[in-house]
Amino acid sequence: MNNPAQRPVAAAGAVDFDRYIDDRIEEGVFAVHRDIFRDESLFELEMKYIFESNWVFLCHASQVAAPHDFYTTHIGRQPVLVTRNGAGELKAFLNTCTHKGSLVCLTRAGNRKFHSCTYHGWTFDSAGRCVSIKDHAEAAYTPAFEANGHDLQAVPKLGGYRGWIFASLNPDVVPLEQHLGDARVFIDLLVEQAPDGMELVRGNASYTFPGNWKLQVENCLDGYHLNIAHKGFIEITRRRIARAGAAYKGPDIEAMFGENLKTGSFGLKNGHALFFTENPAPEFRPLWSQREQLAARLGAGRAKWLLQYGRNLTIFPNVQCTDNAVIGQFRVLRPLGTALTEMEIYCWVPVGEPPAARRQRLRQYEDFFNISSTGTPDDVGAYRNCQEGLQARAVDWLHGHGRGLKSMVRGANDYARELGIEPETSSAGPLNMSDETLFHANYRQWLRLMKEGQRRARDAGELG
Amino acid sequence: MVTPDLHMAAAAVVFREADCLDRWRWQDWLDLYTDDCVFWCPAWVDEETLGDDPDRYVSFFYLAGRAALGDRVYRVESGLTPFVTPLPRTCHVISNLHVTAADDGRLEVSSHWQTSTYHRRVTAQLFGFYDHTLVEDDGRWRIARKKITLLNDHLDLPIDFNQV
Numbered sequence: 001m002n003n004p005a006q007r008p009v010a011a012a013g014a015v016d017f018d019r020y021i022d023d024r025i026e027e028g029v030f031a032v033h034r035d036i037f038r039d040e041s042l043f044e045l046e047m048k049y050i051f052e053s054n055w056v057f058l059c060h061a062s063q064v065a066a067p068h069d070f071y072t073t074h075i076g077r078q079p080v081l082v083t084r085n086g087a088g089e090l091k092a093f094l095n096t097c098t099h100k101g102s103l104v105c106l107t108r109a110g111n112r113k114f115h116s117c118t119y120h121g122w123t124f125d126s127a128g129r130c131v132s133i134k135d136h137a138e139a140a141y142t143p144a145f146e147a148n149g150h151d152l153q154a155v156p157k158l159g160g161y162r163g164w165i166f167a168s169l170n171p172d173v174v175p176l177e178q179h180l181g182d183a184r185v186f187i188d189l190l191v192e193q194a195p196d197g198m199e200l201v202r203g204n205a206s207y208t209f210p211g212n213w214k215l216q217v218e219n220c221l222d223g224y225h226l227n228i229a230h231k232g233f234i235e236i237t238r239r240r241i242a243r244a245g246a247a248y249k250g251p252d253i254e255a256m257f258g259e260n261l262k263t264g265s266f267g268l269k270n271g272h273a274l275f276f277t278e279n280p281a282p283e284f285r286p287l288w289s290q291r292e293q294l295a296a297r298l299g300a301g302r303a304k305w306l307l308q309y310g311r312n313l314t315i316f317p318n319v320q321c322t323d324n325a326v327i328g329q330f331r332v333l334r335p336l337g338t339a340l341t342e343m344e345i346y347c348w349v350p351v352g353e354p355p356a357a358r359r360q361r362l363r364q365y366e367d368f369f370n371i372s373s374t375g376t377p378d379d380v381g382a383y384r385n386c387q388e389g390l391q392a393r394a395v396d397w398l399h400g401h402g403r404g405l406k407s408m409v410r411g412a413n414d415y416a417r418e419l420g421i422e423p424e425t426s427s428a429g430p431l432n433m434s435d436e437t438l439f440h441a442n443y444r445q446w447l448r449l450m451k452e453g454q455r456r457a458r459d460a461g462e463l464g
Numbered sequence: 465m466v467t468p469d470l471h472m473a474a475a476a477v478v479f480r481e482a483d484c485l486d487r488w489r490w491q492d493w494l495d496l497y498t499d500d501c502v503f504w505c506p507a508w509v510d511e512e513t514l515g516d517d518p519d520r521y522v523s524f525f526y527l528a529g530r531a532a533l534g535d536r537v538y539r540v541e542s543g544l545t546p547f548v549t550p551l552p553r554t555c556h557v558i559s560n561l562h563v564t565a566a567d568d569g570r571l572e573v574s575s576h577w578q579t580s581t582y583h584r585r586v587t588a589q590l591f592g593f594y595d596h597t598l599v600e601d602d603g604r605w606r607i608a609r610k611k612i613t614l615l616n617d618h619l620d621l622p623i624d625f626n627q628v
Contacts, residue, residue: 107511203507203515203522207619232545236535243531347522359519363526372505372524374539377622381547384584 014463015045017450021443022397028405030440031397037212038390043338049453050317050446051076053170055179057319057332058082058092061163062199062351063109068126071109074334075169080155081105081115082165085127090160092167093128093152104152108204128152162191163198164319182421183272186313189306190321190328192298193287194350200330201347201362207371208342211383213317213335216343217442219379220312220320220331221265221275224403224434227257229382233374251281261431264415265404265438266423271316271445273438276415277324277431282308286357301418316445321348322369327361329369339387345369345376401443404435466563474563474573477598477605482556482577485626490537494530498601498608503527505612505628514613524614525625536625547622552583554626558594569600570608581627588621590614590628 022031036042056075059082063071070083072095079095081104097104097117104115104124114131116123121134130150133139157168159176164187166176173179180187191198209216219225227234234257241248255261262278282288285307295303305311310324320331328348336342347365349358368375404427413426424444427435457463477496484493497503505524506515515521527533540548556579565572578591597609612628 109510201522202509202520204509204617205507205522205524206617207622209621229546232539232542235542235544236539239535239538355519362519362522366523366526370522370524371619372623372625374536374545377547377624378545380622381545381549385546 014454014458015041015450017447017454021447023440023444023447025405025440030401030405030437031399032401032439032443033397034390034393034395036443036446037214037387038338038393040338043335045450045453046335046446047076048457050449051335052078053168053453053456054173054317054449055157055159055166055168055176056317057315058158058165058167060200060330060346061090061160061165062197064090064165066111068111068113069109070105070112070115070126072105072107073332075155075167076334078169079103080167081152083112083115083126083128085125086113089127090158090165091126091128092155092158093124094155096153097122098130098150098152099133122150124152128154162187164315179270180315181269181272182266182423183268183270183274183313183315185419185421186274186311187315189302189311190313190323190348192294192302193306193323194353195297196351198328198348199351201349201365203347204344205346205371206342206344207380208336208340209380209383210339211341211380211387212339213333213341214442214446215383215386216320216331216333216341217314217317218439219383220314220322221273221438221442222434222436223263223275223277223431224436225379225382226431227259229378230375232378233368236374251284255280257431259430259432262428263431263433263435264413264426264428265435266416266421266427267425267438267441268421268423269441271442271449273314273316273441275312275435275438277310279308279310279324286353286361301420305419314442316442323348327364327369329365341383343371345371401436401439404429404433404437407433408435408437466566470566470571471563473605474571474596474598475561477607478558478561478573478575478594478596481607482558486554486556488551490541494533494537496607497530497533498599498606499530500528501530501533501607502609503533503612503625504610505614508617524617524623524628525612527625533625540624540626548624550584552581552624552627554582555580571598571605572596573598577628579627581621583621586621588619588627590616590623592616592628 020033020036059071064082064084067084067086067088073080081095082092095103095105099122102117102119104117114123114125123132125131128151155167156171157173159166237253264276266274312322314320318333322329330346330348332344334342367373408425408427416423416426425437427437481496504526507522509515518526558575558577561575563571564574573596575594577594581588592615593613595611598605599608614628
């Protein structure tokens with residue numbers, strides 16, 4: 001029912017990407033052109049210059065935990081097989097048989113020492129080596145053919161940070177640590193919640209939405225939509241509290257969604273960004289009872305950030321994690337077309353959590369975050385409405401990136417100093433200010449990568 | 465032994481439930497459920513394995529108690545949510561219904577379903593199985609438990625309780 005992914009021919013010649021982003025901060029101006037969400041000639045270029053030239057998130061280590069575990073996913077448009085070899089080392093390969101091109105691994109995840117192609121039976125081990133060519137002895141291959149390697153082609157760069165596995169098809173990409181920069185601190189906060197680490201709960205929730213992928217990038221960081229798009233969720237919560245009456249033992253909902261809730265944001269280097277809220281009722285977080293151990297383990301500053309700040313993190317371009325109020329959600333996005341995006345979403349939980357706490361966490365995840373919940377569907381509805389509205393091509397610029405600009409600071413503010421990080425921009429204010437300057441980091445990185453990619457393509461003689 | 469009368473009674477509840485959802489008779493739909501009902505739609509753990517434990521795996525829905533169903537009805541009726549505005553139209557078609565177990569005052573009913581959802585000029589098709597547990601309550605059969613198996617779980621649009 002969705003339109004097939006649009007695969008327009010890339011624009012001939014050079015594109016003036018600067019025309020999409022009006023970045024004149026000194027004059028108090030930052031604006032994004034609507035074409036960035038609807039111009040079909042951009043999609044191929046975004047795939048090539050952003051998703052297939054830089055680091056993208058592949059999977060979480062818990063999805064490939066044991067030797068010979070595997071997981072299939074994509075880098076941009078390209079199918080990828082992530083496996084652990086017999087020694088437990090992580091490997092990533094293009095998931096395509098070297099013989100005729102078929103997918104080598106057809107299933108989502110599992111454990112296999114060997115991946116045998118279902119077409120002609122060429123077989124590869126979990127280290128990607130071609131270990132069997134069917135009827136090899138009788139093949140009458142030439143010595144020249146035999147001299148070629150037939151192993152699966154490795155993804156040039158594979159890296160991990162605290163169990164978050166990233167890869168790049170570009171062998172010259174910057175080191176992963178440098179790419180992540182200060183975003184590592186927020187991955188630390190997500191990972192350090194539990195002494196035995198964190199994992200993704202099994203149970204598939206994958207979907208497409210008829211909208212551009214950057215709508216998802218923004219939404220995770222957007223505090224402004226909370227009490228409008230999610231009014232239905234807030235009203236349901238009020239009903240539940242009223243129904244419970246005196247028996248209600250939970251946070252004050254009016255404070256949780258109130259306009260004076262303290263919020264802030266960081267625009268980080270390389271396109272990453274964080275939106276945060278000061279949780280007015282941290283004592284209801286499942287971890288609150290462990291606050292002393294957490295402070296001892298992590299130090300007071302990080303423990304405070306872990307327990308008392310809700311955090312919504314986007315690692316540009318394709319992974320997001322929220323850790324707010326009570327529960328965590330992990331989202332991986334993949335653009336399929338200008339107006340079609342695929343999502344895989346997960347509940348993010350401590351390893352070895354007591355069953356009652358796990359049950360509560362799952363129910364709350366299903367209540368707000370899952371694709372069948374009372375929260376996420378309204379975001380998806382909003383993306384569709386945006387994508388349809390953006391077809392008003394007579395309108396050029398969005399007015400959606402200006403909130404907070406007057407009070408934003410370059411570099412660190414007091415919140416950033418608590419964590420010892422150096423963001424590109426920092427912002428703080430009540431929920432009803434709802435900063436939009438954190439999105440600038442996303443779009444600056446978009447522009448940087450598109451221009452860099454075009455420069456490389458020109459140098460390689462690929463542009464006319 | 466499942467008598468024709470029992471079979472008819474079971475079918476009447478399952479069909480009536482679908483009819484209430486499709487005709488937006490939300491309060492009548494809620495009235496079919498017991499106070500302590502469970503409405504469960506598990507997610508798939510892998511391509512061939514359906515989640516069998518809601519406390520271990522994610523579910524699409526695990527709503528315990530009629531009040532929790534009422535919250536979802538409220539959301540649909542309130543007009544507060546961009547996703548269900550305007551309200552999607554649905555049509556459930558149910559077949560292959562049979563009673564798999566009958567105890568005193570308790571029926572297990574299996575069926576296959578297909579739901580078409582029409583929203584904003586787009587039609588989505590979802591399909592799967594139902595396993596209803598019906599209990600006799602004050603002279604009528606009510607739904608104590610409904611397990612929904614959703615077979616095509618890579619979704620083109622978000623789903624709500626009335627679309628599966």
